[in-house]
């Protein structure tokens with residue numbers, strides 16, 4: 001569904017203070033899967049995610065989405081293409097001066113959907129995330145979990161094929177985290193949306209993902225499948241991410 005080929009991204013103007021956030025990463029995300037990207041702080045996970053929908057343009061390499069090379073698209077083509085990828089964030093990024101409905105409506109307004117269809121789609125999306133009764137509330141009145149549900153509804157409004165999630169549960173307590181992971185699983189299972197989730201929380205990967213890629217120092221250092229039957233309990237330990245998630249006897253298929 002999304003394929004990165006030898007993708008690199010550096011920050012900084014001067015040659016001597018350039019920081020290589022992502023270095024020569026090649027990675028394929030299969031259609032319909034939930035794919036986790038895990039690694040320590042500063043490893044380049046968020047940058048990698050933003051490269052997947054070209055919110056960051058790579059310095060080198062190719063970003064292929066559904067068979068199309070996005071690195072050769074014009075700005076206008078890219079804006080239209082991006083509607084096929086929704087995104088949610090740790091801090092929800094809702095517009096505080098718009099109601100829940102207004103927030104979900106934003107991407108539909110940008111896409112030029114007529115008012116009546118927009119209202120119908122907003123209702124559908126809010127029903128899907130279980131927030132129909134909050135349509136006219138403002139974000140400030142909602143709990144963290146409800147805010148993330150609104151963000152998910154907004155991300156789904158344009159019928160995306162892919163949902164990118166940047167630390168979606170890192171601001172939430174454990175119960176609310178489980179709740180939001182349930183919503184994401186529901187999105188994947190009922191709508192067939194491919195989900196890519198960046199997190200530093202081992203539990204999130206263990207509960208949700210079918211495949212895991214590990215990033216360290218801007219590089220992809222490991223990639224393996226996670227089957228429900230060989231998921232070890234995700235405890236923090238000095239072991240590698242692979243050992244923590246698969247157990248020492250876990251099978252691998254790099």
Ligand SMILES: Nc1ncnc2c1ncn2[C@@H]1O[C@H](COP(=O)(O)OP(=O)(O)OP(=O)(O)O)[C@@H](O)[C@H]1O
Pocket residue numbers: 011012019020021039040041042043044045046047048200
């Ligand atoms: N817009 C930017 N300008 C300059 N440097 C950046 C920018 N975005 C990221 N970086 C740097 O790139 C490196 C990778 O950052 P990134 O946020 O991708 O890592 P991460 O693994 O997601 O970390 P965290 O888990 O702490 O969010 C870091 O050193 C960061 O400071």
